[in-house]
Amino acid sequence: MLSPLTRNRARGSPMDLRTRISTALTAAMKSREAERLGTLRLINAAIKDKDIALRGEGIEEGIGEAEVLAILGRMIKQRQESARAYEEGGRLDLAEAERAEIAVVEEFLPRQLSEAEVAQAVDDAIARTGAASIRDMGRVMGVLKAEYAGRMDFGAVGPAVRERLA
Known part of the structure; x- marks a missing residue:
């Protein structure tokens, strides 16, 4: 066995x-x-x-x-x-x-996403959640954290999401 x-x-x-x-x-x-x-x-x-x-x-x-x-x-x-x-x-x-x-x-973390991949992931998350304003930022970040945990720096992604939703 x-x-x-x-x-x-x-x-x-x-x-x-x-x-x-x-x-x-x-x-x-x-x-x-x-x-x-x-x-x-x-x-x-x-x-x-x-x-x-x-x-x-x-x-x-x-x-x-x-x-x-x-x-x-x-x-x-x-x-x-x-x-x-x-x-x-x-x-x-x-x-x-x-x-x-x-x-x-x-060694135990997955490969980090490139800047282009992060930008694409942010755009996809915004589209999937139907986010239209800064009020929707929490939903977008929630989707990103669920799908890309350990693969992107969320401290750097937050301002990018805020910029796109502003």
Whole structure:
């Protein structure tokens, strides 16, 4: 009998994000990559923290792929801000360590959309929601977040949506 992971591979479907992270964590342990292992443990801890928070709200199944992608996105933003602060403070060694963590986290994110693809996605979302004014911005952003979680920077997309709806 095939394990669920082997069955998924046999069917050609990609491993889910949690499985990829767990597999990478095990590999880092075996190869004694301390920095990578530390970052992977932080990722795992953030996911488990969110799962525990949901259990407290009565939701047993844990977080989905979209929420895991959102957690990874937040981790990258935090590290980018830290790296910038370390550079301004003259601590280039700490800034480099933050960038190394960013590289590990980015391994688990899907390919980022190009500017042209983001513009097309915004136009499609506006057309699908029938958005006509700035009041409809929330609906447009909701569609984009549901479909493109982890694939675009919503901090940069927000002003583009606002501009098109103005």
